[in-house]
C-alpha cells in the first residue's frame with residue numbers, strides 16, 4: 001500500500017482549534033489562507049524573503065510560507081486576526097493606525113505580527129546585530145531607530161513606509177502593558193531620531 005500523503009491534524013490558531021486534513025506538502029501559510037479563510041496573513045514571495053506571511057508560533061515570529069502545516073500541529077499559532085484583545089486593538093496595531101505605518105497595507109499584517117514579538121524579544125533582553133554591548137550585564141539596549149530597523153529587517157515594505165513603521169514600533173514599545181502582558185517596555189519615541 002502506498003504511504004499516505006495527507007494527514008488529519010488540528011491546528012490551534014488564535015485560541016481556537018481547527019481540525020483539517022492536509023497534504024503533507026501544504027505550508028502553514030496555504031493552510032491559513034486557502035483552507036481556513038484566515039486571509040489576513042499575506043503571501044508575498046512564498047520563499048522566506050519578504051516577511052509578509054509572518055505569524056507567531058508559540059510566541060515567536062515565523063514565516064508561515066516556510067513551515068509545513070503538519071509541523072505546526074500542537075503549537076500555539078497567532079495570526080493578525082488574533083492579535084487584538086477583543087474589540088481593543090493591540091498597541092502595535094493602534095500605533096500603525098495613528099502614525100500611518102503603511103500605504104497599500106499588504107505587508108502590514110506581517111509587520112505587526114513581527115513587531116509584537118520583536119518588542120517582547122527586546123524587553124527580554126535579546127541583543128540584535130545592531131547592539132553595541134551584548135554582554136548580559138549590559139541589559140537591554142535602548143530601542144533606537146537603528147535597533148528597530150535591524151530587528152524588523154526581515155519585513156520588507158514595497159511602499160517604503162519604513163519611516164512611519166519605525167515610529168509606530170517605537171510608540172507601541174512604550175505603550176502600557178496589556179492584561180496579557182504583551183508590550184510595555186520603557187522606551188519612548190524620543191529614542192527614535
Ligand code: FES
Pocket residue numbers: 042043044045046047048049050051052053054063064065066
Ligand atoms: S511570503 Fe513568506 S516570507 Fe515572503
Ligand code: FES
Pocket residue numbers: 101102103104105106107108156157158159160161
Ligand atoms: S504598505 Fe505597501 S508594501 Fe508595505
